[in-house]
Amino acid sequence: MEKFTYDYPHPAVATDCVVFGFDGRELKVLLIERVIEPFKSMWAFPGGFMRIDETAEECVLRELKEGTGLAIGNVKQLGAFSAVNRDPRERTVSIAFYSLARHADVCGGDDAAKAHWWAIDDVPQLAFDHDYILRQATRRLRQDIHFEPVGFGLLGDTFTMPELQRLYESVLGVRFDRRNFHKKMLQTGILRDAETDAATRFGKRHEMQKLDIDALFGNANDSRHTVAPVAGAAHSERGRKAKRFSFDKENYDRIKKNGGFRLEF
């Protein structure tokens, strides 16, 4: 086997990714059960060793794809974890990231071991220092959600205000008043009325029929279009049907240039 030699000892460099998801009720994390030593049969974040010709970002996206089938484009770096004994095999520095995935996008992956969603409050003891990394990631997510539209990565293309509220409540661990939440969210300017939007895009603002809307977005009775798989399964079918919104990326980019939004909570 080919060998690689250096004048000074080099640590190995790996990446790990904390993938958050949301099922409509609870915040979740994607974990993989380890099939080899060390920490065999324990759960850990997807990740792996960095190749010599890729950046850490490239590495973590590749490992994510290989390990879970997730092909996402956005990861945020949490930082490097460098405790001397964090990996019993050899000295390893891990560059950790976090990302947000729609609950349904996980499709197993190649050597897919077992990738499973765990409720954030029920995660078992993890391999390596991943317990510690998870705490950092959760804290970071809670911070970021005030200033960045992180939540929308966890929902479908369209979503309802109550879904969005449950997401924020899950992440932050608090409860909000419906009306105030609604108001605040609309004030940020990053939401767009999904139905109006769709009608406008198809040039049928005035002729928009209920049937068209159902066809575009799926309604509660139409299982062929589960465009909102996240929340659809989580709450009862009773009660008034909720208005759907979508994330207004164009407007968000404009707002971001002027300093971004801030959600007080």
Add this chain to the structure above:
Amino acid sequence: MEKFTYDYPHPAVATDCVVFGFDGRELKVLLIERVIEPFKSMWAFPGGFMRIDETAEECVLRELKEGTGLAIGNVKQLGAFSAVNRDPRERTVSIAFYSLARHADVCGGDDAAKAHWWAIDDVPQLAFDHDYILRQATRRLRQDIHFEPVGFGLLGDTFTMPELQRLYESVLGVRFDRRNFHKKMLQTGILRDAETDAATRFGKRHEMQKLDIDALFGNANDSRHTVAPVAGAAHSERGRKAKRFSFDKENYDRIKKNGGFRLEF
């Protein structure tokens, strides 16, 4: 020479530290002129390669001491920088940190090359990807200053409200109303009246003389005790003498437990 061999290629791991300082007027950065290739005679952050038996934090503190004489205890990690070609010698991942230093604490260091403070707006083109790292560090500092008492690491043990205001204005690049700034700062609860504090500590609250205060903290005419070296040199001696404050660490820790403070600005 001893060699170190691995089955897979390993990148080198280094650390770099962006050290911010404040001279009473402008935000500064501590840079070292490189005396060896690559990037010889260009300026760069203090830092160096990580040893196999130390964490990144330990490494950066050691390098800081060796390179600049700074013996500080608090650094915050910015993250890992892993562009494939950032170091022409070999593939190197750098874990970057930032820290705050009192302007006078830099005393040269061992192999001290030349460590110099640069005004943040006058920094020349830097070695490696340090320009990029500096932008990240500046952005991060601006964020952190809203939630953490970062500013006090840059000032002396005691400081005046105008000094503190100039610091915040330098970091954030804006101007504040004196009265509102004063009010907001006191409201955070992390400031303590330095003169009252000192008098209390010495059990002489009621007998406190002006002379005592001068002896404890130095006054504008006493060059032997330049306890506020940061601002003392920067502004004219004219005008009313300002009240001194200190950072109330005990109270800050208590406040932090309850969610911390937030400076709106």
Add this chain to the structure above:
DNA sequence: CCAAAAGTGTTAGGGTTACACCCATGT
């Protein structure tokens, strides 16, 4: 005596919070 710097309080306005009723849907 004058210029420069620092201390201090009030008011208007915007934003947040608290709060109650009606409507739509499915059982």
Add this chain to the structure above:
DNA sequence: ACATGGGTGTAACCCTAACACTTTTGG
């Protein structure tokens, strides 16, 4: 019908932003 869940507006309060004069000090 009724239970469940969602949509909507208003009033009190707090916090922020705007604003001017006085005091101290050194020249």
